[in-house]
Structure formats: structure tokens, C-alpha cells
Amino acid sequence: MTGGVLALAGGVGGAKLALGLSKVLPADELTIVVNTGDDATFHGLHVSPDLDTVMYALAGLSNNETGWGVAGDTFNSLGQLERYGNPAWFNLGDKDLATHIRRTELLRNGSTLSEATGSLCASLDIAIRIVPMTDDPVHTMVETTEGELPFQTYFVREQCRPVTLAIRYDGAERARPSPGFLDSLETASHLIICPSNPFLSVDPILAVPGVRQRLEKFAGRRLAVSPIVGGEAVRGPAGKLMRELGHEVSCVGVARYYQGLCDIFIIDEVDEGCASEIEALGMKVHAAPTIMQNDDDKERLARLACHLLGVPLAS
Numbered sequence: 001m002t003g004g005v006l007a008l009a010g011g012v013g014g015a016k017l018a019l020g021l022s023k024v025l026p027a028d029e030l031t032i033v034v035n036t037g038d039d040a041t042f043h044g045l046h047v048s049p050d051l052d053t054v055m056y057a058l059a060g061l062s063n064n065e066t067g068w069g070v071a072g073d074t075f076n077s078l079g080q081l082e083r084y085g086n087p088a089w090f091n092l093g094d095k096d097l098a099t100h101i102r103r104t105e106l107l108r109n110g111s112t113l114s115e116a117t118g119s120l121c122a123s124l125d126i127a128i129r130i131v132p133m134t135d136d137p138v139h140t141m142v143e144t145t146e147g148e149l150p151f152q153t154y155f156v157r158e159q160c161r162p163v164t165l166a167i168r169y170d171g172a173e174r175a176r177p178s179p180g181f182l183d184s185l186e187t188a189s190h191l192i193i194c195p196s197n198p199f200l201s202v203d204p205i206l207a208v209p210g211v212r213q214r215l216e217k218f219a220g221r222r223l224a225v226s227p228i229v230g231g232e233a234v235r236g237p238a239g240k241l242m243r244e245l246g247h248e249v250s251c252v253g254v255a256r257y258y259q260g261l262c263d264i265f266i267i268d269e270v271d272e273g274c275a276s277e278i279e280a281l282g283m284k285v286h287a288a289p290t291i292m293q294n295d296d297d298k299e300r301l302a303r304l305a306c307h308l309l310g311v312p313l314a315s
């Protein structure tokens with residue numbers, strides 16, 4: 001028995017390692033704290049894309065081809081909404097919509113986002129604690145050469161095309177960590193930063209007041225997995241963003257970003273040559289295969305992370 005593992009995650013990359021961790025750790029030893037800076041309102045419904053990606057992954061519902069949404073979902077409701085004149089650029093399947101309808105109902109009836117997430121997870125038989133970074137509204141805003149865009153407009157409608165100048169997390173300064181996050185920050189003995197987008201997924205979590213300082217002083221060992229492999233993002237805009245924001249697009253660039261927050265850094269085997277540069281930043285480096293294409297890959301990487309941290313695994 002340890003104080004448990006606190007894992008920080010965004011959507012697709014985070015959900016992959018979160019699933020692996022859920023296979024190798026006892027359920028009461030893992031808390032997954034998820035970015036909510038991407039949350040948005042569509043058709044009057046509260047959509048939490050990263051929470052849902054992690055939730056669907058752990059419930060075995062994920063659409064592995066797209067990385068988002070529910071496998072085999074249909075889009076009849078979205079088509080009808082479009083007929084009514086609603087914008088339909090944000091893809092929401094019929095089953096996925098049920099999640100947002102239920103979440104919105106719970107929130108309107110006075111539940112916090114943590115409580116609503118707990119209720120959805122319980123209905124999907126998820127035993128692991130999945131908690132939002134905060135119950136307060138935080139909105140990632142992307143300042144681009146075409147003006148400031150809400151995250152989903154930049155990410156989905158504009159397909160990350162505009163050049164990014166800066167990113168800010170609107171509301172973060174007034175946000176408090178969710179109760180489950182606070183509890184885990186106080187009791188967890190190990191931290192894992194999943195291979196998520198450092199700017200769009202991990203940074204909003206760090207922007208919640210007090211979080212960065214607590215993680216800098218975290219009593220246990222801290223490990224991160226690089227989302228940049230061979231000088232590019234495995235998928236998504238992380239590489240483009242790093243370049244546009246003036247960072248080196250490499251696992252070294254990510255390691256620099258996590259300096260002070262991470263003791264052990266897992267880089268991909270193709271990046272082994274970068275190890276000494278990262279070690280010079282004060283981290284232990286381990287090179288391994290980090291591309292998670294199937295459940296075995298996810299479990300293998302989760303096992304390795306736990307082994308490097310010295311976390312006992314579920315028998």
C-alpha cells in the first residue's frame with residue numbers, strides 16, 4: 001500500500017497511458033486528474049472532451065480510429081441540429097451526446113463537475129477515480145495571427161491552422177483544484193505526467209493556483225513520458241505549437257518545460273541520443289518504446305513507469 005499514483009492527463013495520449021495504468025494498478029491506488037481547459041458549450045450542453053476521452057477509454061467505449069468519441073457512434077442528432085441551424089463543426093455522436101445531456105442535467109441540478117464525472121463513471125462501471133482538474137470554469141484561449149480563438153474553434157473548426165502567438169487559460173487565476181485533485185496532491189506518493197500536449201493539456205492543470213508549487217515540492221517521485229517522439233508529436237498540434245511558441249520540438253524541449261516537476265523522464269527509444277542532454281537538466285532518463293498502438297503497448301508502458309517509480313503493481 002502506497003499513497004497512490006496521481007496521473008495528470010489530457011485527452012488522447014493521456015487516455016492511452018491512463019488505460020494502461022488502470023490495468024496494472026489497484027483501482028484505489030490511482031487518481032487521474034484531467035484537463036478541463038478544453039471544455040465548451042455546444043447546443044446548450046456542457047462538453048468536457050478530455051474527461052470523456054479518458055472516461056470512454058477506461059470504459060472500453062473509445063473509438064480507436066478517431067481517438068475521440070464512442071466506437072460505432074452515429075451522428076443523426078447532429079445532422080438534425082444542423083437542420084435547425086446549429087453549427088455542426090464540432091463532431092458529437094448520438095451516444096456521446098447522451099453523456100453531455102446527462103452531465104448538463106447533473107450540473108443544472110447543482111452537482112459539481114467532479115460529482116457529475118463521478119456519477120457518469122459509476123454508471124459506466126469505472127472503478128478508477130477520474131477527476132477534473134477543477135470544478136471552476138477555465139477556458140483555454142489561443143492567441144493567433146488571426147485573433148484570439150477559444151480552444152475548440154482553434155483546434156476543431158480551424159484545424160490548428162492559424163499561427164499561435166500565445167496561450168492563456170481564462171478563469172484559471174480564480175480556479176481551485178477539485179476536491180479529488182487536492183486530496184491526491186496531499187496523499188499521493190507518486191506523480192505521472194502522461195504523454196499529453198504540454199501546452200494544451202498539462203499547462204492548464206499547472207495553471208490552477210497552487211498546483212505547480214505543490215508539484216514542485218511533491219514529496220514522492222515524479223515521472224513524465226514525452227509526447228514528442230523523433231522530433232514530432234505522435235499526433236495533434238503539439239509539435240506545431242512548440243515551434244510557434246519558440247520551443248525546441250524534441251523530447252529535450254519537453255524536458256526543459258517540465259524541469260522542476262519531473263525526476264524521471266521516459267523518452268522514446270528513437271530519441272536515445274538525447275538522454276545526456278536531458279540528464280544535464282537533472283532528470284533520470286529512460287529510453288523505451290513509447291508508441292501505444294494497442295492495449296498491450298499501453299500496459300507495457302504503464303508497467304515500466306510504475307517500475308521506474310517503484311510503485312507496487314496489482315498482483
Ligand code: GDP
Nearest residue numbers: 010011012013014196197201227234235238292
Ligand atoms: P488531446 O487533448 O486529445 O490532444 O490529447 P493529449 O494532450 O492527451 O495528447 C496529445 C499528445 O499525446 C500529443 O502531443 C501526442 O504526440 C501524444 N501522444 C499521443 N499518442 C501517443 C503515444 O502513443 N505515445 C506517446 N509517447 N505520445 C503520444
